[in-house]
Amino acid sequence: MREYVTMMSHSREEQFRSALLEWAEGNLRDFAWRDTDRSLYEVFVAEFFLTQTPARNVAEVYPEFLERFPDLRAIDSATKEEIVAVIEPLGFYNMRSEALKSIAAEMSELSEAVEELTELPRVGHYIANATLCFSRGHRLPILDRNIERVYSRVFGADWPETRSDQIAFAERLLPTDDPRTYNLALLDFAAAICQPSPLCEQCFANDYCEYYES
Ligand code: SF4
Missing domain, CATH: 1.10.1670.10 (Helix-hairpin-Helix base-excision DNA repair enzymes (C-terminal))
Structure with missing residues (x-):
């Protein structure tokens, strides 16, 4: 039975x-971050912002954010205030800008290992798995x-x-x-x-x- x-x-x-x-x-x-040629960083940024935030709000800031901060080095070079100026409409902008600054201070390239991504501030298994699945096709x-x-x-x-x-x-x-x-x-x-x-x-x-x- x-x-x-x-x-x-x-x-x-x-x-x-x-x-x-x-x-x-x-x-x-059809969202900008779902284009199949998006980099690991670009997908990560989207998933990082989509936590507790409607997709339509993320869609509004996503292009400008990537233009101003095309990689972690650009975030590392920026001030927290410069980041907040772009992501303020998303909410939780202090927490998000501080976490992004900490990540950029720690590494210039994102890791492709789940275990390493989940050790980053404010990055849990959902963000890590979604980033690797949507950008790299990991199962x-x-x-x-x-x-x-x-x-x-x-x-x-x-x-x-x-x-x-x-x-x-x-x-x-x-x-x-x-x-x-x-x-x-x-x-x-x-x-x-x-x-x-x-x-x-x-x-x-x-x-x-x-x-x-x-
Ligand atoms: S999965 Fe079940 S609960 Fe959800 S919409 Fe379909 S039938 Fe309804």
């Missing part, structure tokens, strides 16, 4: 993965409150309780060939369909989603 339940669960994971990738075709949002899971909402709704009782098990679950769902598109699709699906007030009637998962069935 247990084996049967596990097989069913894996089949639902595969169903969700392939449906999400199909949904991604034509539904992904790393991203889990924020929105994605947790999607997974916990779709998989219900199968969605694990502990953080380490949730990460393992999210890792298992990542496709091997295109984790970047999958993670982008998760973000956009959470924003467009599986919102806090979900649009279940429009959702590809509504015939196996536990939340919808309950």
